[in-house]
Amino acid sequence: xxxxxxxxxxxxxxxxxxxxxxxxxxxxxxxxxxxxxxxxxxxxxxxxxxxxxxxxxxxxxxxxxxxxxxxxxxxxxxxxxxxxxxxxxxxxxxxxxxxxxxxxxxxxxxxxxxxxxxxxxxxxxxxxxxxxxxxxxxxxxxxxxxxxxxxxxxxxxxxxxxxxxxxxxxxxxxxxxxxxxxxxxxxxxxxxxxxxxxxxxxxxxxxxxxxxxxxxxxxxxxxxxxxxxxxxxxxxxxxxxxxxxxxxxxxxxxxxxxxxxxxxxxxxxxxxxxxxxxxxxxxxxxxxxxxxxxxxxxxxxxxxxxxxxxxxxxxxxxxxxxxxxxxxxxxxxxxxxxxxxxxxxxxxxxxxxxxxxxxxxxxxxxxxxxxxxxxx
Amino acid sequence: xxxxxxxxxxxxxxxxxxxxxxxxxxxxxxxxxxxxxxxxxxxxxxxxxxxxxxxxxxxxxxxxxxxxxxxxxxxxxxxxxxxxxxxxxxxxxxxxxxxxxxxxxxxxxxxxxxxxxxxxxxxxxxxxxxxxxxxxxxxxxxxxxxxxxxxxxxxxxxxxxxxxxxxxxxxxxxxxxxxxxxxxxxxxxxxxxxxxxxxxxxxxxxxxxxxxxxxxxxxxxxxxxxxxxxxxxxxxxxxxxxxxxxxxxxxxxxxxxxxxxxxxxxxxxxxxxxxxxxxxxxxxxxxxxxxxxxxxxxxxxxxxxxxxxxxxxxxxxxxxxxxxxxxxxxxxxxxxxxxxxxxxxxxxxxxxxxxxxxxxxxxxxxxxxxxxxxxxxxxxxxxxxxxxxxxxxxx
Ligand SMILES: Cc1cc2nc3c(=O)[nH]c(=O)nc-3n(C[C@H](O)[C@H](O)[C@H](O)COP(=O)(O)OP(=O)(O)OC[C@H]3O[C@@H](n4cnc5c(N)ncnc54)[C@H](O)[C@@H]3O)c2cc1C
Ligand SMILES: Cc1cc2nc3c(=O)[nH]c(=O)nc-3n(C[C@H](O)[C@H](O)[C@H](O)COP(=O)(O)OP(=O)(O)OC[C@H]3O[C@@H](n4cnc5c(N)ncnc54)[C@H](O)[C@@H]3O)c2cc1C
Numbered sequence: 001x002x003x004x005x006x007x008x009x010x011x012x013x014x015x016x017x018x019x020x021x022x023x024x025x026x027x028x029x030x031x032x033x034x035x036x037x038x039x040x041x042x043x044x045x046x047x048x049x050x051x052x053x054x055x056x057x058x059x060x061x062x063x064x065x066x067x068x069x070x071x072x073x074x075x076x077x078x079x080x081x082x083x084x085x086x087x088x089x090x091x092x093x094x095x096x097x098x099x100x101x102x103x104x105x106x107x108x109x110x111x112x113x114x115x116x117x118x119x120x121x122x123x124x125x126x127x128x129x130x131x132x133x134x135x136x137x138x139x140x141x142x143x144x145x146x147x148x149x150x151x152x153x154x155x156x157x158x159x160x161x162x163x164x165x166x167x168x169x170x171x172x173x174x175x176x177x178x179x180x181x182x183x184x185x186x187x188x189x190x191x192x193x194x195x196x197x198x199x200x201x202x203x204x205x206x207x208x209x210x211x212x213x214x215x216x217x218x219x220x221x222x223x224x225x226x227x228x229x230x231x232x233x234x235x236x237x238x239x240x241x242x243x244x245x246x247x248x249x250x251x252x253x254x255x256x257x258x259x260x261x262x263x264x265x266x267x268x269x270x271x272x273x274x275x276x277x278x279x280x281x282x283x284x285x286x287x288x289x290x291x292x293x294x295x296x297x298x299x300x301x302x303x304x305x306x307x308x309x310x311x312x313x314x315x316x317x318x319x320x321x322x323x324x325x326x327x328x329x330x331x332x333x334x335x336x337x338x339x340x341x342x343x344x345x346x347x348x349x350x351x352x353x354x355x356x357x358x359x360x361x362x363x364x365x366x367x368x369x370x371x372x373x374x375x376x
Numbered sequence: 377x378x379x380x381x382x383x384x385x386x387x388x389x390x391x392x393x394x395x396x397x398x399x400x401x402x403x404x405x406x407x408x409x410x411x412x413x414x415x416x417x418x419x420x421x422x423x424x425x426x427x428x429x430x431x432x433x434x435x436x437x438x439x440x441x442x443x444x445x446x447x448x449x450x451x452x453x454x455x456x457x458x459x460x461x462x463x464x465x466x467x468x469x470x471x472x473x474x475x476x477x478x479x480x481x482x483x484x485x486x487x488x489x490x491x492x493x494x495x496x497x498x499x500x501x502x503x504x505x506x507x508x509x510x511x512x513x514x515x516x517x518x519x520x521x522x523x524x525x526x527x528x529x530x531x532x533x534x535x536x537x538x539x540x541x542x543x544x545x546x547x548x549x550x551x552x553x554x555x556x557x558x559x560x561x562x563x564x565x566x567x568x569x570x571x572x573x574x575x576x577x578x579x580x581x582x583x584x585x586x587x588x589x590x591x592x593x594x595x596x597x598x599x600x601x602x603x604x605x606x607x608x609x610x611x612x613x614x615x616x617x618x619x620x621x622x623x624x625x626x627x628x629x630x631x632x633x634x635x636x637x638x639x640x641x642x643x644x645x646x647x648x649x650x651x652x653x654x655x656x657x658x659x660x661x662x663x664x665x666x667x668x669x670x671x672x673x674x675x676x677x678x679x680x681x682x683x684x685x686x687x688x689x690x691x692x693x694x695x696x697x698x699x700x701x702x703x704x705x706x707x708x709x710x711x712x713x714x715x716x717x718x719x720x721x722x723x724x725x726x727x728x729x730x731x732x733x734x735x736x737x738x739x740x741x742x743x744x745x746x747x748x749x750x751x752x753x754x755x756x757x758x759x760x761x762x763x764x765x766x767x768x769x770x771x
Binding site for chain 2: 258283318374376
């Protein structure tokens with residue numbers, strides 16, 4: 001048993017951290033969050049060309065480097081730490097994995113190299129106005145047969161849906177329900193009949209869009225009617241990825257709190273000497289460390305494609321969602337009035353914590369899913 | 377990062393399994409892991425079982441071979457605990473001796489002291505109790521007022537200890553006493569080993585809120601012990617006492633989550649049987665407890681990896697103590713939700729002298745777990761000051 005990152009993994013963390021500190025400082029986050037696109041194409045290209053982040057965990061056969069979810073988790077954690085504004089989670093974690101699990105060899109060969117090279121931005125169009133993340137949440141019907149299908153209806157809350165070159169869409173065949181009949185399709189971002197509307201998001205560091213389909217021609221991804229297992233696995237892996245991302249933000253707000261508590265003096269003493277503040281910080285540390293244990297363990301389970309994955313994915317998502325939100329909220333409280341200002345970054349993390357909690361289903365949802373998965 | 381056994385670990389695990397398969401039978405297996413800190417269920421059988429364990433050196437497996445141990449490393453010790461818990465073997469009775477005193481003695485004792493005491497712990501001929509707390513020295517342990525003075529080649533001990541668990545069963549007590557009468561606070565204390573069976577020691581049981589009496593008041597009235605039975609230097613016992621606390625908060629709990637997993641599994645069965653498992657609130661609570669106990673396991677593995685790589689467990693052990701005691705306390709509260717009104721009734725009726733069932737006992741006993749071995753408030757201070765580096769409060 002060995003629960004530690006090895007030297008290469010620590011070196012990867014170091015490289016990514018240095019890059020992100022240089023290219024995604026708070027000033028850049030604030031600049032990009034005010035744009036509709038929400039990312040910097042030059043930084044995106046650098047991520048692909050200089051660091052190989054988009055290709056890191058994709059198989060070598062499709063232009064990737066063949067690293068695992070453990071390395072991907074490290075990258076996501078660092079991105080979460082600085083609130084990187086980029087379509088990384090949507091493209092690399094959601095869309096690429098959906099393609100990887102659902103696609104045929106030819107489809108993968110056609111779609112993944114573009115993602116690996118940073119040329120393709122992709123999104124997973126799963127949720128509909130109900131906001132549900134389970135199979136029953138997919139009500140969009142795909143009509144057609146063979147290789148030619150059309151899609152009608154609405155997908156929304158689609159992360160980076162407005163800038164994606166490629167959309168992976170979850171729909172179902174007529175007359176089916178639940179996991180049965182769920183299918184995946186690919187649609188180009190500029191396809192005819194597609195209307196994409198950027199949504200103004202409370203968390204401005206991660207963009208969402210509504211995507212309306214009116215007779216949009218779509219290509220099947222994998223076998224029609226057989227898509228749920230691939231999707232379900234994608235969602236589990238995404239929960240793992242997001243947990244790791246959240247852990248990065250949670251550690252950052254803890255650092256901010258502790259730093260401030262050491263220097264802010266009231267009543268003639270640093271506020272960190274008061275137990276009311278000190279004990280908050282101690283509880284935050286306990287939760288952040290526990291969130292790390294869960295996130296790292298789940299990354300390993302994803303890397304190993306272990307049978308445990310569904311259980312630990314929900315476990316990590318449930319715990320990390322709560323821990324991050326709690327830490328981000330306490331961070332505001334510990335900062336007093338200054339923590340309530342637009343200028344201070346505390347609110348940026350608070351809002352990211354909230355949007356991450358909701359993304360892929362909140363803690364309550366994942367606890368129920370977990371209950372089912374452990375046979376309750 | 378790899379959570380699988382190495383070939384050596386797998387081999388060790390197989391050896392333990394085979395041993396347990398062969399020995400954990402009959403009345404020992406029938407105990408089904410029952411008993412515990414506030415539960416003397418099956419005491420005599422547990423003593424008998426523990427002697428079998430000791431004979432094959434499963435007690436003290438981490439000790440050096442010259443003292444009868446197996447020199448097993450920490451990972452091996454955890455593997456043993458895992459297999460032990462999985463097999464549902466009886467709850468251990470030598471926690472204070474094997475778990476707290478022995479590692480302290482190995483770190484600070486003289487060769488003679490180790491030769492004298494370790495074999496008797498292994499053979500379960502001598503049980504130990506921990507004489508730290510006093511009426512005016514709880515969290516503020518350095519305020520100990522029990523005194524010891526040399527009289528020829530013996531120490532003479534006077535004072536009072538309180539909350540002393542299993543003092544009524546123990547042959548020996550490791551205690552801290554003030555040996556420099558001029559001293560205050562953590563200076564001038566010594567770590568003494570005192571035999572319990574003597575006229576100068578009086579043990580009075582204290583009934584706990586669980587109804588049973590596992591802890592005691594212990595009065596020392598000219599109690600005596602040999603001059604040589606000081607661990608570490610005279611007047612420098614604080615360091616030794618703190619090391620014991622480190623073991624209590626640190627390594628001792630690494631495998632505790634296994635017992636907790638079992639307790640949760642049992643509770644899930646109860647919820648299934650009484651139908652409460654279909655209630656959304658109960659499902660949320662049980663799932664959350666499952667999340668919590670698994671994270672306890674992952675935290676433990678991370679801590680163990682650190683420990684193996686760095687050699688010492690630091691103030692991080694406070695995170696573990698704070699975590700498990702809270703988790704278990706919450707489980708107790710949730711168990712009461714699962715039981716509903718049934719949980720309010722004592723099955724044994726009026727005859728049993730407030731004899732609680734396991735779930736009720738755990739619900740009650742867990743209230744003590746956020747108090748002993750360093751109360752939660754103290755753990756938060758330690759985490760805040762020594763891990764996060766926040767300024768100390770004025771003292
Ligand atoms: C929306 C808003 C409107 C406001 N409007 C007004 C206004 O109109 N007029 C005005 O005068 N002020 C106003 N304020 C200021 C407000 O009164 C202060 O923010 C508040 O008194 C806290 O002071 P602080 O921000 O300096 O935080 P600090 O006093 O620095 O506190 C920081 C943290 O330390 C904690 N802390 C401080 N001392 C202790 C202690 N002894 N023990 C334990 N914890 C401690 C605090 O609880 C807090 O969590 C407003 C604030 C806000 C957020
Ligand atoms: C079941 C059980 C078994 C025990 N077994 C043993 C044993 O075998 N041997 C032994 O020596 N002792 C034993 N103890 C005693 C235990 O170690 C003490 O109860 C513990 O150290 C707390 O001391 P106290 O009870 O005097 O409470 P106090 O120290 O008086 O604490 C009372 C409350 O004040 C809080 N408090 C104290 N100081 C601070 C501070 N600085 N900041 C914030 N809050 C503070 C505490 O957290 C607690 O909530 C046992 C206790 C229990 C409950």
